[in-house]
Amino acid sequence: MSKKSGGQKIGRDAATGRFIPVSEAQRRKKTAVVETVKKPTVKQK
DSSP states (O other): OOOOOOOEEEEEETTTOOEEOHHHHHHOTTTEEEEEEOOOOOOOO
């Protein structure tokens, strides 16, 4: 079995689209979102 990584969590302001700390995004639930960014996989030749 392979272990799946969830990715890195980032915070984003919903109005402006700017990145903010995750802790602030969790505090401002109405105007911010927490997104998960997955790492791109490297294809081997």
